[in-house]
Amino acid sequence: TKRGKEGKFSVTYNGYVGIQMPTDLPDKLNAVDHMTLLNEAYTNVGRSPLYSQSYIDSYNENHKTDPDRYPETDWQDEVLNGNGIQTSHTLSFTGGNDRLRFFGEFGYLDQNGLLKPVKFKRYSVRLNTDIRISDKISGSFDLFAYNRERKSVSEFPGSNPGAISYSSATGLIFGMMNKLPATQAVKYSNGLWGEGQNGVNPVAIMEDGGFYKETETPVIGNFSLQYKPFDFLTAKVSYAPNYSQPQVKSFVNTVKTYDADGTLRFTVPSVNYMNENVNKNRLDQFFGTMT
Numbered sequence: 335t336k337r338g339k340e341g342k343f344s345v346t347y348n349g350y351v352g353i354q355m356p357t358d359l360p361d362k363l364n365a366v367d368h369m370t371l372l373n374e375a376y377t378n379v380g381r382s383p384l385y386s387q388s389y390i391d392s393y394n395e396n397h398k399t400d401p402d403r404y405p406e407t408d409w410q411d412e413v414l415n416g417n418g419i420q421t422s423h424t425l426s427f428t429g430g431n432d433r434l435r436f437f438g439e440f441g442y443l444d445q446n447g448l449l450k451p452v453k454f455k456r457y458s459v460r461l462n463t464d465i466r467i468s469d470k471i472s473g474s475f476d477l478f479a480y481n482r483e484r485k486s487v488s489e490f491p492g493s494n495p496g497a498i499s500y501s502s503a504t505g506l507i508f509g510m511m512n513k514l515p516a517t518q519a520v521k522y523s524n525g526l527w528g529e530g531q532n533g534v535n536p537v538a539i540m541e542d543g544g545f546y547k548e549t550e551t552p553v554i555g556n557f558s559l560q561y562k563p564f565d566f567l568t569a570k571v572s573y574a575p576n577y578s579q580p581q582v583k584s585f586v587n588t589v590k591t592y593d594a595d596g597t598l599r600f601t602v603p604s605v606n607y608m609n610e611n612v613n614k615n616r617l618d619q620f621f622g623t624m625t
Contacts, residue, residue, distance in 0.1 A: 336426075336428075336437050336439075336462065337435065337437055337462055337464060338428045338429065338430045338435035338436040338437040338462060338463065338464060339428050339429070339430065339435065339437075340430050340431060340432060340435055341429065341430070342429060343427065343428075343429035344427065344428055344429060345425065345426070345427045346425070346426045346427070346428075347423070347424070347425050347426075348422075348423075348424045348426075349421070349422055349423040349424065350421070350422050351419070351420070351421045352419070352420050352421075353417070353418050353419050353420070354418035354419075354420065354447070354448060355418060355448075356410075356414055356448055359410055359512075360512055362408070362409065362410060362512070362516065363515070363516060364406060364516050365393060365394075365397070365404075365405065365406050365407075365515070365516040365517045366390055366393055366394060368515045368516055368517055369384070369385045369389075369390050369393070369517065370390060372384055372385070373385055373390075394406075401519075401523070402519060402522045402523055402524075402594045403594045405516065405517055405518060405519035405520075405528070406516055407514070407515075407516050407517075407518060407519060407520055408516070409510075409511045409512070409514050409516070409518075409520075409536070410511055410512075412511075412520050412537050413449065413507060413508075413511040413536050413537060413540070414448045414449070414511075415449070415450045415540075416446050416447045416448045416449050416450045416451075416452060417446050418446060418447065418448050419446050420443070420444065420445040420446065421442075421443070421444050421445075422441075422442070422443045422444075423441070423442045423443075424439060424440070424441045424442075425439070425440045425441075426438065426439040426440075427439075430464075432466065433465070433466050434463070434464070434465055434466075435463070435464045436461065436462065436463045436464075437460075437461070437462045437463075438459075438460065438461045438462075439458070439459070439460040439461075440458070440459055441456070441457070441458040441459075441460075441480075442456070442457055442458075443455065443456040443458075447486075449487060449504065449507060449540060450540060451485060451486060451487050451540050451545065452485065452486050452487065452504065453483075453484070453485045454482070454483070454484050454485075455482065455483045456480055456481065456482040456483075457480060457481045457482075458478070458479070458480035458481075459478075459479055459480070460476075460477070460478045460479075461475075461476070461477050461478075462474070462475075462476045462477075463475040463476070470561060470562050470563060471559070471560070471561055471562075472559075472560045472562075473557070473558060473559045473560060474556070474557070474558045475557055476555065476556040476557070477553070477554070477555050478553075478554045478555075479551065479552065479553045479554070480551070480552065481549070481550070481551045482548075482549070482550050482551075483547070483548070483549050484547070484548040484549075485545065485546065485547050485548075486503060486504060486546040486547075487503040487504055487506075487507055487539060487540055487543070487546060488503060488539065488543045488544030488545055488546050488584060488585060488586050488587065489503050489544075489546055489584050489586060490503055490506060490534070490539045490543050490544070490586060490589075490602075490603075491586070491602065491603050503539075503546065506534070506536070506539075507536045507539065507540065510530065510531060510534055510535075510536040511536050513531070514530060514531060514536075518530065518531075519594065520535065520537045520538075521537070521538075522592065522594060522596075524596065526590075526591075526592040526596065527542070527589065527590065527591045527592065528591060528592070528594075529591045529592070529593065529599045529600065530591060532600060532602075533589070533591050533599065533600025533601070533602035534602060535589065535591055538589045538591065539589060542587060542589050543586065543587055543589050544584070544585040544586040544587040544606075545583075545584065545585050546582075546583075546584045546585075547582070547583050547584070548580065548581070548582050549580070549581045550578055550579070550580040550581070551578070551579065552576070552577065552578035553575075553576075553577050553578070554574075554575075554576050554577075555573075555574060555575045555576075556572065556573075556574045557572065557573045557574075558570060558571065558572040558573075559571050559572075567624070567625075568624070568625050569622075569623070569624045570621075570622070570623045570624075570625075571620070571621070571622045572619075572620070572621040572622075573618070573619070573620055573621075574618075574619040574620075574621070575616070575617070575618050575619075576615075576616070576617040576618075576619075577615070577616045577617075578614075578615045579612065579613065579614050579615070580612075580613050580615070581610070581611070581612045581613075582609070582610070582611045582612075583608070583609070583610045583611075584608065584609050584610075585606070585607075585608040585609075586603060586606060586607055586608075587606050588601055588602070588603060588604070588605065588606050589601075589602055
């Protein structure tokens, strides 16, 4: 833990701006290659091709005039729509004399994810103070508090029949992004969402599927008093309170997906639902030492 230094008052600033970028993404097939290789897979196991050759040959031309029925979707480009920019700023100050020394710090962190709904913000403040009351008695007063907010994709029911089960909401989004073929539409020209896989469309989930939000403002202290009657003996008592009240609020909104002709295909989930959870945590610690 940083402590104040005796001497002239000084102020220090540190900051950075960075950007997150996806790495090691699998190469996805375009629509024509997907259909061609799928036909080959069917043929290899003794089944009839799924798509006619004439359908494949005219696909790109038909896409120009009717992209709803002949999609050419880059799911990675559609899903990874966050800017990934993160910034951090820290302003610290220190100073003091032979009786009082202090160190203070204000911090701010803002992080945007590769998915547009994913965001993280944190504000923090720290104050560490050392006091010499007399030649034999001294003390310290340390306080640290921060406020953090994390937003993410709604906890959409990815284990819905026909969809793969994932351990997290973002895991569902990334999994479907790499699974859905280019022949599946994200959104039609009339504004309706494409089917995805059995109603699980990752872009629709991010935009219309609800939200997930965590907030917390912990306050942590450490207060101590030290008495040194002799050079060989030091007694110290400390009190360290820790208080937090984390809150989680999530809302899952019904998403309807359609065929290209406007026919409703799926409604996932069948009803909207919201969850809110608030906890109050407090820990008080007392210490006493003699050395």
